[in-house]
Amino acid sequence: xxxxxxxxxxxxxxxxxxxxxxxxxxxxxxxxxxxxxxxxxxxxxxxxxxxxxxxxxxxxxxxxxxxxxxxxxxxxxxxxxxxxxxxxxxxxxxxxxxxxxxxxxxxxxxxxxxxxxxxxxxxxxxxxxxxxxxxxxxxxxxxxxxxxxxxxxxxxxxxxxxxxxxxxxxxxxxxxxxxxxxxxxxxxxxxxxxxxxxxxxxxxxxxxxxxxxxxxxxxxxxxxxxxxxxxxxxxxxxxxxxxxxxxxxxxxxxxxxxxxxxxxxxxxxxxxxxxxxxxxxxxxxxxxxxxxxxxxxxxxxxxxxxxxxxxxxxxxxxxxxxxxxxxxxxxxxxxxxxxxxxxxxxxxxxxxxxxxxxxxxxxxxxxxxxxxxxxxxxxxxxxxxxxxxxxxxxxxxx
Amino acid sequence: xxxxxxxxxxxxxxxxxxxxxxxxxxxxxxxxxxxxxxxxxxxxxxxxxxxxxxxxxxxxxxxxxxxxxxxxxxxxxxxxxxxxxxxxxxxxxxxxxxxxxxxxxxxxxxxxxxxxxxxxxxxxxxxxxxxxxxxxxxxxxxxxxxxxxxxxxxxxxxxxxxxxxxxxxxxxxxxxxxxxxxxxxxxxxxxxxxxxxxxxxxxxxxxxxxxxxxxxxxxxxxxxxxxxxxxxxxxxxxxxxxxxxxxxxxxxxxxxxxxxxxxxxxxxxxxxxxxxxxxxxxxxxxxxxxxxxxxxxxxxxxxxxxxxxxxxxxxxxxxxxxxxxxxxxxxxxxxxxxxxxxxxxxxxxxxxxxxxxxxxxxxxxxxxxxxxxxxxxxxxxxxxxxxxxxxxxxxxxx
Numbered sequence: 001x002x003x004x005x006x007x008x009x010x011x012x013x014x015x016x017x018x019x020x021x022x023x024x025x026x027x028x029x030x031x032x033x034x035x036x037x038x039x040x041x042x043x044x045x046x047x048x049x050x051x052x053x054x055x056x057x058x059x060x061x062x063x064x065x066x067x068x069x070x071x072x073x074x075x076x077x078x079x080x081x082x083x084x085x086x087x088x089x090x091x092x093x094x095x096x097x098x099x100x101x102x103x104x105x106x107x108x109x110x111x112x113x114x115x116x117x118x119x120x121x122x123x124x125x126x127x128x129x130x131x132x133x134x135x136x137x138x139x140x141x142x143x144x145x146x147x148x149x150x151x152x153x154x155x156x157x158x159x160x161x162x163x164x165x166x167x168x169x170x171x172x173x174x175x176x177x178x179x180x181x182x183x184x185x186x187x188x189x190x191x192x193x194x195x196x197x198x199x200x201x202x203x204x205x206x207x208x209x210x211x212x213x214x215x216x217x218x219x220x221x222x223x224x225x226x227x228x229x230x231x232x233x234x235x236x237x238x239x240x241x242x243x244x245x246x247x248x249x250x251x252x253x254x255x256x257x258x259x260x261x262x263x264x265x266x267x268x269x270x271x272x273x274x275x276x277x278x279x280x281x282x283x284x285x286x287x288x289x290x291x292x293x294x295x296x297x298x299x300x301x302x303x304x305x306x307x308x309x310x311x312x313x314x315x316x317x318x319x320x321x322x323x324x325x326x327x328x329x330x331x332x333x334x335x336x337x338x339x340x341x342x343x344x345x346x347x348x349x350x351x352x353x354x355x356x357x358x359x360x361x362x363x364x365x366x367x368x369x370x371x372x373x374x375x376x377x378x379x380x381x382x383x384x385x386x387x388x389x390x391x392x393x394x395x396x397x398x
Numbered sequence: 399x400x401x402x403x404x405x406x407x408x409x410x411x412x413x414x415x416x417x418x419x420x421x422x423x424x425x426x427x428x429x430x431x432x433x434x435x436x437x438x439x440x441x442x443x444x445x446x447x448x449x450x451x452x453x454x455x456x457x458x459x460x461x462x463x464x465x466x467x468x469x470x471x472x473x474x475x476x477x478x479x480x481x482x483x484x485x486x487x488x489x490x491x492x493x494x495x496x497x498x499x500x501x502x503x504x505x506x507x508x509x510x511x512x513x514x515x516x517x518x519x520x521x522x523x524x525x526x527x528x529x530x531x532x533x534x535x536x537x538x539x540x541x542x543x544x545x546x547x548x549x550x551x552x553x554x555x556x557x558x559x560x561x562x563x564x565x566x567x568x569x570x571x572x573x574x575x576x577x578x579x580x581x582x583x584x585x586x587x588x589x590x591x592x593x594x595x596x597x598x599x600x601x602x603x604x605x606x607x608x609x610x611x612x613x614x615x616x617x618x619x620x621x622x623x624x625x626x627x628x629x630x631x632x633x634x635x636x637x638x639x640x641x642x643x644x645x646x647x648x649x650x651x652x653x654x655x656x657x658x659x660x661x662x663x664x665x666x667x668x669x670x671x672x673x674x675x676x677x678x679x680x681x682x683x684x685x686x687x688x689x690x691x692x693x694x695x696x697x698x699x700x701x702x703x704x705x706x707x708x709x710x711x712x713x714x715x716x717x718x719x720x721x722x723x724x725x726x727x728x729x730x731x732x733x734x735x736x737x738x739x740x741x742x743x744x745x746x747x748x749x750x751x752x753x754x755x756x757x758x759x760x761x762x763x764x765x766x767x768x769x770x771x772x773x774x775x776x777x778x779x780x781x782x783x784x785x786x787x788x789x790x791x792x793x794x795x796x
Contacts, residue, residue, distance in 0.1 A: 030587065034606045048761050050596060078623065080583030082593030097583055097693070099594045139761040147766060154795055155610065159603030159695055160762040163596075167588025185478030185495055189428065190565025195480030196497050198448060198561070205557030208432045212553065212796075225476065247495075295495070297557055324769055324790055326724040327749065351725065363446050363537040364558040368545060371722055392722055394792040397552055398610075 003273035005378075006306065006341050009280065013307055014321075016282065017314035020289060022241065024173045030161060033153045035214035035398075036171035037316040042147040044164050047137035052100040056132045059113050059121055060104035061091040063129050070120035077101060091121055100133050107132035140164075150317045154398075172316045178240040179206050180220035180233070182247045182257050183295065188222070201364065202246040202293075202300050209304065210244075212397055213312060223257060230256040231263070234285050241315065243288055244308065245281075247295025257292065261285055273378050275340040276361035277303040296361035302343045302373065305396040323395035325375070327387040328353045334382035341378045345370035346390070353390055367393070401671035403776075404704065404739050407678065411705055412719075414680065415712035418687060420639065422571045428559060431551045433612030433796070434569035435714040440545040442562050445535035450498040454530045457511050457519055458502035459489040461527050468518035475499060489519055498531050505530035538562075548715045552796075570714045576638040577604050578618035578631070580645045580655050581693065586620070599762065600644040600691075600698050607702065608642075610795055611710060621655060628654040629661070632683050639713065641686055642706065643679075645693025655690065659683055671776050673738040674759035675701040694759035700741045700771065703794040721793035723773070725785040726751045732780035739776045743768035744788070751788055765791070 025039040074090035079097035086103035186200040267283035277299035281292030310321035331352030345366035346355035356366035375389040423437040472488035477495035484501035665681035675697035679690030708719035729750030743764035744753035754764035773787040
């Protein structure tokens with residue numbers, strides 16, 4: 001069976017996400033909008049700055065009035081004050097951020113001004129029109145689209161919204177994701193381990209990750225290896241946008257999730273050209289989309305980062321769903337080309353990409369050591385210094 | 399007055415942070431540990447995997463027993479089950495993740511096995527000892543330090559903790575940061591603007607950012623331009639680890655925060671070789687550290703990202719406080735060397751770093767457009783294609 005290239009799996013998931021875009025919106029205060037997705041274009045109703053203002057602490061004057069002689073100070077303008085028009089033949093003391101008075105066309109910084117005994121001010125350097133003045137609307141004009149619908153809101157976007165005077169934003173409602181794990185071998189941390197059992201790490205990995213993505217997380221626990229109970233557990237999930245499972249969806253005899261999906265929905269099993277993480281499931285259960293990630297923690301990490309995360313963002317209408325990646329020189333040799341695209345958990349050392357010695361998909365230790373994913377393309381070898389794609393983990397965790 | 403290089407400012411802030419490390423710890427459940435800092439080394443009390451297990455769905459056998467003939471299946475071992483020792487001269491049906499039975503030393507994947515009419519299994523490919531078996535302790539052994547004290551806990555670290563069976567972690571208590579803005583010109587979003595007034599964007603920028611860093615945020619509002627009220631507002635802040643202000647700390651006449659600090663503490667005014675963001679204040683008020691960031695939003699962003707964020711992390715004992723940076727080719731020419739290190743809000747386009755046309759420090763639009771900060775060193779010019787440092791914004795926002 002041929003392997004599905006990562007790009008094709010990505011494209012199919014994006015199509016399915018777009019067919020199920022969430023159209024419900026809500027208004028939230030700025031302080032609660034962190035990580036949410038803007039539901040409509042943000043259009044400025046202000047000029048920024050709202051009026052010409054001083055970029056310096058200094059003196060405002062009108063150049064055409066001025067023949068080089070010292071000037072009397074006719075007013076003092078602090079930030080937050082509305083100035084009088086400039087009295088002809090005088091200057092105004094002005095502070096950073098304060099409105100430039102009508103009639104003034106130049107601000108000289110205080111370091112280049114000398115206050116004489118009679119309190120008049122002498123300017124010691126050449127002056128030019130407009131200097132140290134930030135013109136009205138220099139940054140933003142009324143009617144500008146400052147942020148587009150589909151923008152994710154981080155600290156910068158929220159600060160920008162505040163600068164436009166917006167106290168509330170219309171955002172897409174949160175995606176509701178039910179997280180479940182499959183496998184009788186799984187035990188939750190804090191419980192004793194029986195023979196043949198291991199601790200469930202994927203639930204914590206995915207729940208904390210989904211919260212960082214501002215999803216609403218429904219923790220659906222561990223599915224028992226039993227068809228009846230699996231069916232009942234799935235049926236108990238109401239009002240969810242996605243069922244995200246790890247482990248167990250395969251053609252295996254012990255795969256009860258797969259059975260349940262085939263009975264009451266449909267199921268596509270993809271063999272991806274990705275390592276770690278070959279088996280990925282996409283299906284529906286009673287109309288609710290289901291993504292089944294592989295159960296080995298490093299596989300869960302890579303497939304969630306590169307496929308499920310973009311899917312969840314696209315469901316909310318986000319346009320830019322791919323993480324940034326950088327070209328970095330390899331600090332290693334890769335002599336055996338693989339048939340899957342490999343994402344090594346790695347770091348930069350002296351500017352070169354190196355990877356954790358043990359790239360087994362079984363635990364997360366490699367990923368905890370790593371700062372990013374190093375991409376080695378299918379069918380490729382790598383020589384020291386070759387440029388490879390590096391995806392910082394910070395790009396996929398927010 | 400000469401400018402303080404960024405490295406020196408960074409080194410001084412780190413010294414001050416180390417002198418004020420937070421030593422109070424608390425135990426929190428995994429689900430609440432996101433973004434917190436580990437207070438003590440995490441040492442494994444388990445081997446991972448806890449026993450040799452199968453990496454495939456297939457059949458387990460003992461190679462030395464086997465002469466190439468088909469083998470009878472003597473047991474079926476699902477994940478989560480404790481197997482019997484392997485009956486000599488037989489094989490065991492085994493599924494991914496299940497313990498390999500005592501006596502077996504090889505697992506063959508089911509794709510290379512043929513089940514005969516009499517239910518015996520014939521292996522069609524050459525076999526080698528240890529194949530498809532993950533040995534006990536391959537990833538982690540009892541006593542290994544899996545994460546060091548001072549590690550920040552993200553989804554991977556929490557998943558890893560879960561895999562070790564830990565339900566609670568000992569973390570450093572949250573840093574308590576009081577955020578205040580100074581300036582009579584500032585109005586909170588949602589309120590009408592008076593003449594000479596602008597909206598306060600820094601409060602929202604910093605409060606949402608500090609929450610992403612899992613700080614405890616005390617929103618101390620806007621300080622009025624009045625010495626008495628400034629003193630009272632500062633005096634009302636109890637049990638905070640840091641007072642973080644924006645705008646207003648300078649030698650200016652309207653600088654009441656500076657006055658208050660000089661009266662009841664001390665104050666260092668730094669002129670940093672950084673653009674945007676030259677003026678930075680570090681001081682104390684009645685023993686509480688105070689960092690005063692410049693008030694222009696882009697300056698606030700850059701100085702918080704590069705100086706205040708590492709300071710806050712180091713206060714919690716984090717060792718790695720610097721964001722990752724990447725060498726990227728410039729997609730622009732920079733012909734005029736500056737005397738400050740410049741952090742352009744920029745992006746990658748076709749693999750080259752480009753910056754937002756308007757780099758004014760007055761608003762955040764450049765940063766909302768940007769994916770990262772492009773570093774242009776003081777005294778440097780840049781030709782197209784020169785390699786520059788690029789700091790992804792995702793690296794500083796988490």
